[in-house]
Amino acid sequence: MTAPAASDLAGFDLSSIPERIQSEVQRAIARSIKGVEYISTSGPSLGSTPKDVLSARGTMNLYHYRPVVDEIYRVPILIVMATTNRGYILDMVPGQSFIEFLLKRGYDVYMLDWTAPKPEEKSLRMEDYVLDFIPDCVRRVQQDSGESDVTVIGYCFGGVLSLLYGSIFADGPMKNLICFTTPVDFREMKLFQNFSDRRYFDVDHLVDSIGNVPPEMILSSFEMLRPASRAAGQVQLWENIWNDEFVKSYRMFDRWATDTLPLAGEYFRTITKDLMWDNKLFNDTMSVGGRKADIANIKVPMLHAVAEHDHIVPYEAAKPLIAKIGSADKEEVILKGGHVSLVAGPNAVRRLWPKLDSWLCERST
Amino acid sequence: MTDKSNDPVALWQNMIGEMEKGFNAFANQAMASPQFSKVVNQVGGATAGAQKQLGELMEKYLLTMNLPSRAQMVGMAERLQSIEGQLNEIKSMLHQIQGNNANTGSGNPATPRPPRTKRPPPAGGEQK
16 A cells, blocks of 8 residues: 555645635635624615505505516516515515516516504504405505406415415405415424413413514524524624625625514414414414404415425425315425525525416416 | 545534534424423513513603603604605505506606516526
8 A cells, every 4th residue: 555645645635725825814804804894884775676655554564666577467466574574585685686586577566564563553463464454455456556366475474464364355356375484383383382382471471561572582582493593604704704795695684684573462462372372274263353264265376385494484384285275276396495595595596486487477367 | 626525614614514503403402392481481471571660660760851752752753654654645646646647648647557468488488
């Protein structure tokens, strides 16, 4: 056997060391300069696709995005955002905006987005969201577009609200339903289940004491699912702070993730009791304002996109939706990625968005 | 080119990634226990009570100092928002009226809405 050459010692290519040292020194200098820049500047401007506010009522906001092409599909889209987060996750920056993608592909896009409910809005109930806000927005979309049919897209808990709406208003006007990472079996959200264990979690005391559930509490409960990720993310940021693209992306997602909304107290009480504790959506016993909300009533074409590595809505929690929904035309797509990277960022640009377009274009005429 | 498996920077990044995964898995296991839920909710319950009392105290303090309370500021914000809402309604109505005028050929032409006649691309066809 021959001895290894000095340059291959212990598997290291020794000849590349000076080059590596030079590159690391350059990066260290760039880190110092960019680090100061990072602190002294704000992040990219988010959610800047031109839009008009069609309606703003308390926590509810309805936007219409201005079409950018000469010819659009007949059926408009209403996006229902999750009540815990801001809608600009779907409209980050040009080139990474789901809204921009839809507009360029010829869809007419509306969004039901939420602002923080004010202290007086603590009494908003599930009924207000499902029987008032969504139907009101659908009506306004119909009026504004002049079309009777509407495609509804719900993200995360926006998907749950869309399911409740669709099951109660099963006779229309919803023409298609698309859900992104929408939980149905809340038993499978194991950590959230444990956090809200009915033996120890007194939701009545919480809501009666503080009214709306503060955003810090919502954010902590999300962050507790991956407690080391924030610190690891900051280490990664420091390592890559010389890389403008990485920093831009980090700032966009970090800003969005920490921009959590409070939840209306009564609404949170219902989510805890009916969904987390009694799992009523899965058990087909859910009702809203006395109206039965059985997802088997939904018969319109349906697409459910779920993420393989979703730590917020695990696949097991989302999986039963496709089996339970009453539609004949239904499809589930499992894509690589997590809860957020499914809908936004480079993975979404390559995977979810083209898939959604190819599914929806045929059903939008 | 440097072999990734021997690159100290790549090894460091990999180690951070593995540590993150390991710590998350460990913490998730710990957080899945009923004891964790009990402790967290006891602390949370006490904090919620304290927060409420502190809020009431602050309200009284601000009143004594002749400063607007949070409730009053929220009331003002509410009024501003309602004015904004009404302006939006008016704007939307104006857009509609302008659109109607444009359709009937009278008045100023509004920004035309594109026709809703788009068809899906032929199978296998790529959209621009």
